[in-house]
Amino acid sequence: MINIPSTLKISLRALRVNKMRSALTMLGIIIGVGAVIAMLAVGTGASERISQQIASIGSNLIIILPGSTTSGGVRMGFGAQPTLTKEDADAILKECPAVQDVAPILNGVAQIVYSNQNWSTGVFGTTPSILNIRDWQLAAGRPFTEQDVRSATKVCLLGQTVVENLFGSIDPLGQVVRIKKVPFSVVGILERKGQSPQGQDQDDTIYIPVTTAQKKIFGTTFPGMVRTIMVKAKNTEDLDAAEKQITELLRQRHRIGPKKENDFTVRNLTQIMQVAEQSTKVMTLLLGAIASVSLLVGGIGIMNIMLVSVTERTREIGIRMAVGAKTWDIRLQFIIEALTLSLIGGIAGIVAGISGSKIISAVAGWSTIVSILSIFLAFGFSGLVGIFFGFYPAYKASLLNPIDALRYE
Amino acid sequence: MALIETKDISKIYELGESAVHALDGVSVKIEQGEFVAIMGPSGSGKSTFMNVIGCLDTPTSGRYLLDGIDVGRLNRDDLASIRNEKIGFVFQMFNLLPRTSALENVELPMLYNNTPYSERKRRALASLKILGLEGREHHHPSQLSGGQQQRVAMARALVNNAPLILADEPTGNLDTKTSIEIMELLVRLNQESHITIVLVTHEPDIAAYSGRIIRFLDGRVISDERNEHDEEKIALSG
Structure with a gap:
């Protein structure tokens, strides 16, 4: 019942009319998506490096060192000496x-x-x-x-x-x-x-x-x-x-009696490395989460512009309603418009994110890995942002009274 | 069966304590193929009446049958469908979409009833041709004169083969010469295609083109008479 190609055409035209405004709104999404991809690339690169290093020292390693490292009590045996x-x-x-x-x-x-x-x-x-x-x-x-x-x-x-x-x-x-x-x-x-x-x-x-x-x-x-x-x-x-x-x-x-301290230390190297790997993963998530805040802000930008757009186009909405547009025709028109903004921004953001992580690699010398998953994630997220922040303006537009909308100056 | 039949419809607006009766028990019957002018001073209820019969508004009480359908019981989306199917609107302000070609403006009502693309284009072109706008299909409203814009609006009103055209002061923004052109087109559509036309105007010259004049005052119909000079006037201006 909804005519998608025509609606898409209408949306694109509306975005073209206010080129500067559309570009600036998209910039919010571009930065957001770009930041998410670049940050995830930095994080993934770091944890990938750690995984490689874990593999290089050997797996399931335990190292036994002489002497006691615990500080409480009197040191027994040879102390720091080889034992x-x-x-x-x-x-x-x-x-x-x-x-x-x-x-x-x-x-x-x-x-x-x-x-x-x-x-x-x-x-x-x-x-x-x-x-x-x-x-x-x-x-x-x-x-x-x-x-x-x-x-x-x-x-x-x-x-x-x-x-x-x-x-x-x-x-x-x-x-x-x-x-x-x-x-x-x-x-x-x-x-x-x-x-x-x-x-x-x-x-x-x-x-x-x-x-x-x-x-x-x-x-x-x-x-x-x-x-x-x-x-x-x-x-x-x-x-x-x-x-x-x-x-x-x-x-x-070593004949160490009960309650006496060990004269050696057993260290689980793999565990230590796994902890490091785990913390890098947490860091990746954290970076991604911070970057998604900017995507969220970009989404609010979209909502803002869509609300302005709905007000500016009240009369257009009235005309459409008069000739037979139903509630969801109007809603979809504005949702698709918001979605178009966010998805075009999303695609540009992917490009920005990939080039951004290349630049980080080159400048800071960190290894960055842009995963396919992060691209899909960022793109999907920007789509959701478009729908989510486009919905309220679209909803508002669909509730307009056609008589008032037609008279709107 | 009458195309439009209102039975004792009222429209009451609550304004704080007081209630305003924009329509107060209006019963009107308009047959298929009539050309009716609605006249009255501002505040007389003629606009409210137009909104109700245009399915843009619903009466507070009374029944309105459009082509046999009891419109008062329909919801927003059903009303939108009725408008799409049965009513073509022509407004004083033209109400075309800006930055959109004449062709696309005419196609607009067909976007909302699933007309396939090629069919949409064919019918829009045919409709523009009837209104003498060949060669202007790709002009935007800003590139068209007032009269041409109003003709695009009329093409849009015709394109879904609606049996009813509601024209709200269609010549209000046009000079005399163009007004005459537009009115003659309306008369032609009425006579050749038997489209029912209901026209709101406050100009007696414009009302004179119609076959029947209904006058409103304070939300009531104060007179409803045949226009005797109908044929004569058309013959003169033609």
Whole structure:
């Protein structure tokens, strides 16, 4: 019963008549939609980055650090001194059912020399399971083995940054590097991993067997000492159980009586990262919500202009009613007009939002991701704004008395 | 059956304490094909009467039958349909949509009764042709003279083949020469197409074109007579 093409034509004509006014009204929606899209792009970009970083440090990770970080009470045992051993790591793997893999780590910074090149980097004494725990593949060569660990072989795996700085274009496999003057042969090259969540270059590293590190490079203050232990839980649901099992086991092994504080700290890295991810999502929502306020203000602008338009066109409404326009003919005419304003503004706003997020990326260096969902969301929302804020003026127009409307000057 | 039949209709406006009887028991019967002029001073109720028979307003009491339909019982949207189907309006102020071509103005009533696009265009063009506006289809009202604008309004009134045209001071804004043209067109429509025409005017010259003159005063009909000089006047002006 409603003639949509004609009504649309009428609406477009009405908007054309007051070009400046229509453009300014649309500007409100353009800014609103643009802001929503750009803000969501910033938020999505940030959380995407965090997700990538979570993936890069490895999933379902637990890290065990020596010493107590809780401040209450007297510190027991070795305090900030190392308290963990390789045997602790072996026991965790054997006795904690929620744990999939364990790698003890004894690390430090050391000078590496190859030929006439030298480079200072983080040297990690560890076991082969570190590659599984950190979801890290080899780009070339082979990993060192349990046998290498048992016999404290002088072999190493190089990170990409180390390779670039020491070898340039030479193939490092089979070459000998000196770590603190001790010769090691290069058996494998790690794949590129990029930055850690803390912004560290994860590729600036060397892996060697933990026993070699203990005996040849860093030494130990007590037998079997390691600095940290990395644990991979079987899956995300097992993280809490693993944490609990590890704490119990280590308290037992370190002979910590009840009511005494731990001489180690168990940290759930994945959980920490997930919290960070969660807070980024909250931030995204918050940014989006703030931006939608401007869309709302744009909607009020539409209502304002539509009310003016209804008053200005009272006589037109009267004429239409006289020749047979029904209540909903009049209402739809004005709703469609408001909708046209908001949807044209919405389309322009999408363009503005996408270019806006590109500009933010370029200027601020943040990664932004414009999701299809955010585009649909913003466009749909602007449509709703048009209908919602167009309805009252349209309703008002439809209630006019045709006799009075026809006489309106 | 009469096209228009009012039975004792009254229209009362409440103005605070007092009530104004804009119409006070008016009973009028107008047959299909008549040309009736409604006369009376301002405040006599002739405009209210026009609004009621034009289905723009409903009487406070009494019955109004338009083409046999009891209009008093209809709601807003039903009244809109009746206006669309049965009544063509011609106003003193022309009341064309500004910035809209003559053609689109004439198409307007057909937008509200689902006439398909091609049919709409065909009928609007035919209607404009009857009123001698060929070649002006795409002119906007501001590009047309008063007489031409009134003819566009008449084309709009005709386009739905309504049996009734209500003309409210149609020559009020026109010079004498153009007024005569418009009145002759109305007479022609009345005679050739048997369209019933009810005309409100306060000018005796204009009323003279009609076949019957109904005079109002204080909300009542004070006289209702055949216009004897009907044929003669047309012959003279023609």
